[in-house]
Amino acid sequence: MRLFQKLKRSIIATVLVWPLTANGHETIDKLSLYTEDYAPLNFIQDGRLTGISIDLMEEMLKRAGANQNRDSIKVVPWDQGYVTVQNRPNSALFAMVRAKNREQQFHWVGPIAKTSIVLIGRESNDQPLQSLDQLSGARIAAVNNDVGHQLLLEQGFDPTGIQLISSPQTAIGLLNSGEVDYWAYDQLVVSWHLNQSGNRSSLTARYILGQGEYYFAFNKRTDRRIIVVFRQILDEMREDGSLEKILGRYMTSDH
Incomplete structure (x- = not known):
């Protein structure tokens, strides 16, 4: 058959x-x-x-x-x-x-x-995240029209707290310098770039915004x-x- x-x-x-x-x-x-x-x-x-x-x-x-x-x-x-x-x-x-x-x-x-869209943060930030309601005043990097950006807006995050960027390298730099608190992006892609940049031990997924497929x-x-x-x-x-x-x-x- x-x-x-x-x-x-x-x-x-x-x-x-x-x-x-x-x-x-x-x-x-x-x-x-x-x-x-x-x-x-x-x-x-x-x-x-x-x-x-x-x-x-x-x-x-x-x-x-x-x-x-x-x-x-x-x-x-x-x-x-x-x-x-x-x-x-x-x-x-x-x-x-x-x-x-x-x-x-x-x-x-x-x-x-398959993919998970996550908020990446510094390991030193040990505040456990249960919902976006805890992130009032937080600064989050996201690529314009990327699914991470869209999920933040759909879930009610204040758009004034979103810093739009054009590349993962920019986001990693902003996180390491403390200019943003989190980065909304795909976990598969984040893992790749952290491995390439040597930052894998200092940055980690803190919250899952959503899951999906490519x-x-x-x-x-x-x-x-x-x-x-x-x-x-x-x-x-x-x-x-x-x-x-x-x-x-x-x-x-x-x-």
Whole structure:
């Protein structure tokens, strides 16, 4: 039965991909692809764009018969990419946490990885946190339009206490200097950057704002066939072990 279902999905995917990749791969190769510097999901290392979502997208493009590859992906600040993909047909931004306030703004392909959005603070700050109500007057760093920023606002945190930043390195510097008390961000990404910066022992997760999963987010006016094909290909990668193999390249046991 499972073999029949797999064969059926493969046939459907082939039928759907054919009109996308015919005539010079015109439809799928018109996709505008955007990402940010957000290791280990997407980042530049030794001059090459890499990471979980980059490897996945390149493999999906390859399996779809597209001419595009990782060199076709533009690296932009998160806020710029977010606004662009909200407004530009046939475009995608990744990796993005699928959240309630974003649900109707994009088409979703995934999930590709689980995540916790946390408040990172200094270990020397030993005040136990049970709710955001305890943080009156606190200063929290967050990236504009990042899910951490959005969760703070949704949960009623005073926006005047949020310092908007553009990079994890800036947040780590602000925490170490005492200019902010906390940093709202993804725990997987935080762990990566703390390991890289050598600050792992001095900064720690103090409070969980929310949990979710990462997806590829596509503009709502993207050709529907592209969404269906990418979903099918990602399902196949999950079944054949390709997704797990890519995750294993970047996620260590302490993540």
